[in-house]
């Protein structure tokens with residue numbers, strides 16, 4: 059009896075832990091019919107069939123991001139159609155009907171719909187036919203941030219790969235000269251820092267997470283240098299766009315200071331940002347190599 063009791067408690071604990079690790083939302087009966095019992099909603103009835111807003115489609119059950127609005131197209135079939143998924147987010151499996159290919163959420167295995175190939179709708183020749191009820195749309199909230207932490211090639215390269223980042227551009231800011239060239243910034247006389255302007259979706263990554271990541275991909279304790287690069291243009295600086303960003307940046311520095319870091323990072327109001335010459339953009343992607351003085355070090 060006692061053993062049985064322990065087994066029941068153990069099983070319950072396991073169920074709670076598993077559902078917690080996937081952050082599963084409780085489903086309504088209509089959602090269950092599709093997501094768990096693999097039903098199909100009637101065509102032209104789903105709320106996202108005609109949705110053309112920019113944003114990200116997440117799994118209704120576990121909130122994992124599955125599809126980008128930029129991959130959505132109008133197939134006329136009556137269900138939301140996408141010609142690509144977010145890498146690794148969707149799993150394909152043979153449907154029990156033996157003919158179609160079912161698509162499920164890779165994280166929670168919730169049923170999404172089916173995928174069809176070779177229909178010539180788009181260049182990718184793929185149609186993920188997804189039930190609206192399996193999805194939760196989160197609109198794009200476009201925001202801007204500017205960071206300087208040594209050679210911009212490395213900062214741009216690592217930030218660009220972060221989930222939620224739309225673009226990262228290398229450039230110059232924080233100096234006096236208008237439209238400076240790389241040579242003028244390198245001389246140290248223009249007062250600019252090599253910096254990266256980031257455009258991100260604040261509904262996918264918060265400014266706090268982004269700024270913390272920035273503090274973990276360069277060494278914020280180095281003064282006017284970063285590794286082998288020496289000079290004021292390689293200083294560590296957060297250029298805040300608004301007061302909220304300023305508060306977040308100061309709080310991050312305070313937390314690092316409390317952890318014993320002698321932080322040199324300045325926090326300054328953003329000024330004009332000048333995009334750098336085109337050969338500085340996507341430098342490591344073009345070169346096919348990794349940054350020489352930037353890498354991720356966990357500090358939070």
Ligand SMILES: [Zn+2]
Nearest residue numbers: 117120163166
């Ligand atoms: Zn899911």
